[in-house]
Amino acid sequence: MSAPSTVAGAQVPAPPRFRVRRWWPVVALVLLAVVPYTTLPVPGVLPGGLNSPGSLQLLALCLLFAGFAVTYDLLFGHTGLLSFGHALYVAAGSYTANVAVTKLHWGWGPALAAAAGVGLLLPAVLGAVALRVNGIAFAMVTLAFAQVGSILVMSAHLTGGEEGLSLANVPALFAGVANTVNLYWLALAYLAVVVVLVRWAVESEPGRVWRAIGDNERRVTVLGLSPYRFRLLAYVLSAFLATAGGVVHLLLLGGSTPQITTSAFTVGLLVMTVLGGAGTRWGALLGGVLYTYLDQRLSALAGSGTVAGLPAPLRLPLSQPEFILGALFVVVVYFLPGGIAGLSRYRRRA
Amino acid sequence: MTDLLRVEDLHVRIGSSHILQGVSFAVPGSGVTALLGRNGAGKTTTLRAILGLVPRTGTVVFDGAELTRRRPYETVQLGLGYAPEDRGVFAGLTVAENLRLAERDREPRYDLVYELFPELRTRAKQPAGTLSGGQQQMVAIGRTLLNDNRMLLVDEPTKGLAPKIVTEVADVLERAAATVPILLVEQNLALVRRLTDRAVLIAEGRVAHTGALSDDPDRLQTLLGVGRA
Amino acid sequence: MSTLVLLTMTGLGLGALYFLIASGLSLIFGLADVLNFAHGLFLGVGAYATWWAGRHLPFPLAVAVGVLVGVVFAVAVELVLIRPLYARPIQQVLVTVGLSAAGVALLQAAWGADPRPFAKPGWAAATTRVLGAVVPNDRFVLIGAAIAVFAGLLLFLRRTRYGLIVRAGVEDRAMVTALGIDVRKAFTLVFAIGGAAAAAAGALAGMYFGSITPGLGGSLLIFAFIVVVIGGMGSVTGCALAAVLVGLVQQFANYYAAAGVGEASVVLLLAVVLLVRPGGLTGRTA
Numbered sequence: 001m002s003a004p005s006t007v008a009g010a011q012v013p014a015p016p017r018f019r020v021r022r023w024w025p026v027v028a029l030v031l032l033a034v035v036p037y038t039t040l041p042v043p044g045v046l047p048g049g050l051n052s053p054g055s056l057q058l059l060a061l062c063l064l065f066a067g068f069a070v071t072y073d074l075l076f077g078h079t080g081l082l083s084f085g086h087a088l089y090v091a092a093g094s095y096t097a098n099v100a101v102t103k104l105h106w107g108w109g110p111a112l113a114a115a116a117g118v119g120l121l122l123p124a125v126l127g128a129v130a131l132r133v134n135g136i137a138f139a140m141v142t143l144a145f146a147q148v149g150s151i152l153v154m155s156a157h158l159t160g161g162e163e164g165l166s167l168a169n170v171p172a173l174f175a176g177v178a179n180t181v182n183l184y185w186l187a188l189a190y191l192a193v194v195v196v197l198v199r200w201a202v203e204s205e206p207g208r209v210w211r212a213i214g215d216n217e218r219r220v221t222v223l224g225l226s227p228y229r230f231r232l233l234a235y236v237l238s239a240f241l242a243t244a245g246g247v248v249h250l251l252l253l254g255g256s257t258p259q260i261t262t263s264a265f266t267v268g269l270l271v272m273t274v275l276g277g278a279g280t281r282w283g284a285l286l287g288g289v290l291y292t293y294l295d296q297r298l299s300a301l302a303g304s305g306t307v308a309g310l311p312a313p314l315r316l317p318l319s320q321p322e323f324i325l326g327a328l329f330v331v332v333v334y335f336l337p338g339g340i341a342g343l344s345r346y347r348r349r350a
Numbered sequence: 351m352t353d354l355l356r357v358e359d360l361h362v363r364i365g366s367s368h369i370l371q372g373v374s375f376a377v378p379g380s381g382v383t384a385l386l387g388r389n390g391a392g393k394t395t396t397l398r399a400i401l402g403l404v405p406r407t408g409t410v411v412f413d414g415a416e417l418t419r420r421r422p423y424e425t426v427q428l429g430l431g432y433a434p435e436d437r438g439v440f441a442g443l444t445v446a447e448n449l450r451l452a453e454r455d456r457e458p459r460y461d462l463v464y465e466l467f468p469e470l471r472t473r474a475k476q477p478a479g480t481l482s483g484g485q486q487q488m489v490a491i492g493r494t495l496l497n498d499n500r501m502l503l504v505d506e507p508t509k510g511l512a513p514k515i516v517t518e519v520a521d522v523l524e525r526a527a528a529t530v531p532i533l534l535v536e537q538n539l540a541l542v543r544r545l546t547d548r549a550v551l552i553a554e555g556r557v558a559h560t561g562a563l564s565d566d567p568d569r570l571q572t573l574l575g576v577g578r579a
Numbered sequence: 580m581s582t583l584v585l586l587t588m589t590g591l592g593l594g595a596l597y598f599l600i601a602s603g604l605s606l607i608f609g610l611a612d613v614l615n616f617a618h619g620l621f622l623g624v625g626a627y628a629t630w631w632a633g634r635h636l637p638f639p640l641a642v643a644v645g646v647l648v649g650v651v652f653a654v655a656v657e658l659v660l661i662r663p664l665y666a667r668p669i670q671q672v673l674v675t676v677g678l679s680a681a682g683v684a685l686l687q688a689a690w691g692a693d694p695r696p697f698a699k700p701g702w703a704a705a706t707t708r709v710l711g712a713v714v715p716n717d718r719f720v721l722i723g724a725a726i727a728v729f730a731g732l733l734l735f736l737r738r739t740r741y742g743l744i745v746r747a748g749v750e751d752r753a754m755v756t757a758l759g760i761d762v763r764k765a766f767t768l769v770f771a772i773g774g775a776a777a778a779a780a781g782a783l784a785g786m787y788f789g790s791i792t793p794g795l796g797g798s799l800l801i802f803a804f805i806v807v808v809i810g811g812m813g814s815v816t817g818c819a820l821a822a823v824l825v826g827l828v829q830q831f832a833n834y835y836a837a838a839g840v841g842e843a844s845v846v847l848l849l850a851v852v853l854l855v856r857p858g859g860l861t862g863r864t865a
Binding site for chain 1 (some may be wrong): 608694839845
C-alpha cells in the first residue's frame with residue numbers, strides 16, 4: 001500500500017514575511033476580542049446586530065470549529081495522517097465533563113481533570129494500535145474506533161442515548177443568554193491557544209519530522225528516527241486539543257449531542273481543512289470559519305420562504321445544506337487543490 | 351543502419367529531484383546496446399521514462415512513432431517488451447498465469463519460451479512468488495519473448511543471481527539478440543562485453559559517453575567507478 | 580438450541596450483507612487504491628431504485644432494476660469523478676467523501692429523511708423451521724445471494740482474462756500496464772461489480788430491515804470497512820471469512836451481553852487482527 005501522498009500546498013515554502021504580515025494575526029485577535037463592544041448592524045450576514053446573543057453564538061461556533069479544524073490539520077495537513085475518527089475526541093471531552101458534572105455531581109475542577117486524563121489516555125492507547133497501519137488502512141481503523149464510541153454513546157443510559165445530555169450545572173460565568181459574550185471569548189481563547197500550540201509544535205523539532213513523514217517516510221526512517229513515535233506524538237497532541245475543544249463545545253451548547261460522535265462530524269472537519277488549504281498556515285482556520293458559517297446560514301436559508309418558493313429542481317438541492325457543502329467540496333478538490341489559502345498564492349504569483 | 355529508438359533531451363523530475371537532465375541517445379535496430387552507469391545515475395529511470403512509467407518531457411521516437419504522448423500500455427503494444435529491475439513477477443499468480451497475462455499476439459510463442467526455459471513448463475502451476483530469483487527472471491524474460499516484440503528493454507537481469515544462472519541468462523539474451531534488438535541495463539561488465547561493444551554511459555542524469563566500449567577503457571572505468579572487470 | 584440456530588442464521592445474514600458491500604469495496608481498493616466512501620451511496624441508490632421499481636414490478640425484477648441503476652451510477656462515478664484523479668489517492672478519497680455527502684443529501688431531498696417502508700414479498704416474510712428454530716426466510720435470501728456473488732466473483736477472478744488482470748493489478752498496477760494492458764478498463768469493471776453488489780445489498784437490506792433511509796448505506800459502510808481491513812484489502816476470500824466472523828460476533832455479543840457490545844467486540848476484533856497480522860487475515864486476491 002502506498003504511503004499517504006503529500007497534500008497539495010504542503011511543500012510550498014512559506015511566503016516572505018513582511019513586518020505587517022507578522023503582526024496582523026495579533027491585530028485580528030484584538031479586533032475579534034472587541035467585537036462584543038460594537039453594535040454594528042449586519043443585516044443578512046448575521047442573525048442580529050453584531051453583538052446580539054444570536055450573532056455571538058454563531059461567531060463563537062465558527063471560532064470553535066476553526067479550532068477543531070486546526071487540530072485536525074495537525075494530523076492531516078502537517079503529518080499526512082488521514083483520520084476519520086477525530087470526532088471521538090471532541091465527544092470524549094464533551095461527554096466526560098458532562099457526565100462527571102451532571103450524572104456524578106462532581107465539581108468543575110475534577111471534571112476538567114477527568115476530561116484531560118481521558119484526552120491523553122484514549123488517544124495514546126487507540127493511536128498506538130491504529131498507527132500500526134498506514135494511509136488508507138489507518139483511515140478505516142480510526143473510523144471504526146470512532147464508530148464504537150458513537151454507538152456506545154448512543155446506546156448507553158449514562159450519556160443520555162440518542163437524546164443527548166443537557167448540562168445540569170453550568171458555571172455562573174457562562175449561564176444565561178446575557179453571558180453569551182463570555183462563551184464567545186472562551187471560543188476565541190480556545191482558537192488562539194490551539195493556533196499558537198499547533199504553530200509552535202509544527203515549527204519545533206518534532207514538527208519538522210512530522211512534515212518530513214508526510215513528504216517521504218523512508219527518508220525519515222533512514223535518518224534513524226521512528227516515524228511511529230513521532231506520529232503518535234502528533235496524534236495525541238491533536239486529540240488532546242480536540243478533547244479540550246469538546247469541553248468548550250459542551251459549554252457553548254449547554255449539553256452534549258450524539259451528533260458530535262458521528263463520522264459525519266469528522267468528515268466536516270476534513271472538508272473544512274481541505275476547503276481552507278491543508279497544511280498551510282491559516283487554511284484550516286479559514287475553512288473552519290467559512291464552513292461553519294455556511295452550514296449554519298444555509299440551514300436557516302433552507303427553511304426560509306425564499307427557497308420554498310423555488311421550482312422543485314432548484315428547491316430540492318437547496319433545501320439540503322449537506323448537498324451544497326458536499327458539491328462545493330468536490331469542486332474545491334478538483335479545481336482548487338490548495339484550498340482558499342492556495343487561492344491567495346495564485347493571485348500573488350500572477 | 352537506421353536507429354529504431356531515438357531519445358532526445360529526456361527529462362524526468364520526481365518531487366524536487368531532477369533525475370534525468372536531458373538524456374539523448376539512439377538505439378539501432380539490431381543486437382545489444384548496453385546502458386551503463388553507476389548506481390543512481392538514472393539508468394532504470396531512463397527505461398521507465400521511455401515506457402512512460404514516470405512523468406517525462408522530451409522526445410522519444412520508436413520506429414517513427416512519438417511515444418511521449420502515449421500511455422505505457424500503448425507504447426508496449428507498439429512492440430516494446432520490458433523486463434524490469436525487480437523482475438515485476440506477480441507473486442500470487444502461477445507461472446502459467448504470469449505468462450498468460452503477458453499474451454498480446456494471436457499466437458504467443460510458447461514453443462520458444464519453453465524451449466529456452468523448460469523449467470517454466472514443469473512449474474506452470476506453481477505460484478511465481480515461490481520461485482527462486484533465477485526462475486523469476488526466466489518468467490520476466492519469457493514474458494517479453496512470448497510476443498513478437500520489436501525491441502526489448504531489459505533491466506539488470508542478473509542482479510542477485512548465482513554465477514551459474516548468470517551464464518544461463520547471458521546465453522538466453524545472446525540468443526534473443528539474434529532476432530530482436532535489446533537495450534540492456536547491466537552492472538556486470540564482463541557479461542556486457544560478452545554481448546556487445548556498443549554502450550551508452552549515463553552519469554548524474556546525463557549521457558557521458560556513447561560509442562564502443564573498447565574506445566577508451568580508462569575513462570570508462572572512471573565513469574563507472576568500478577575496478578577492471 | 581433454537582436460539583443458537585436463529586442467532587447463527589441472523590449473524591450469517593448480517594455477514595452476507597456485509598460481504599456484498601465489502602467485496603466490491605475491497606476489489607476497488609485493492610486494484611485502484613480508492614477508498615470509496617461513496618460505496619454507501621451506491622447502496623442507497625440501489626435501495627431507492629429497487630423501492631421505486633417495486634411499486635410497478637414484482638420484487639425480483641425490481642431488484643434487477645436496482646442493480647442495473649447501481650451499476651450505471653458506479654460506472655458514471657468512476658469515469659467522471661475518479662478517473663481524472665488516478666495516482667492522487669487522497670484527492671480521490673476526498674471526492675468520494677464529498678460525493679457521498681451530496682448524494683445522500685439529494686436522496687433525502689427527493690424522498691425525505693423518514694424511513695420508506697419496503698414491501699417484502701410474501702415468501703420472504705414467511706419462516707422455515709431449522710433444527711427447531713423458526714428462521715425468517717429473508718435470512719436465506721441474504722445468505723444465498725452472498726454465496727452466489729462470492730462464487731461468481733471467484734469464477735470471474737480465476738477463470739477470465741479480466742479476472743487475471745484484476746488479480747495482477749492488485750499486486751502491481753504499473754507492471755500490468757508495462758505488459759501492454761490498459762488497466763483502467765479493469766478499474767471501470769471493478770466499479771461496475773462493486774456498484775452491482777452494493778445495489779443488491781441495498782435492495783436486500785431494505786427487505787431485511789423492512790424500510791430504507793438515505794443514511795442506510797453510511798452505517799453499513801463502516802462495518803464493511805472493518806470487514807475489508809480484517810479480511811486483507813483486495814482479497815475476496817478474506818472478505819468472505821471476515822464478513823462471516825464480524826456478522827456472527829456482532830450478533831452473538833449483542834444478544835448475550837448488551838446492545839452496543841456487539842459493535843464494540845467487532846472493533847476489538849479489528850484491533851487484535853491488526854496487532855497480530857497488520858496485513859489482515861489474508862494478503863492476496865481470490
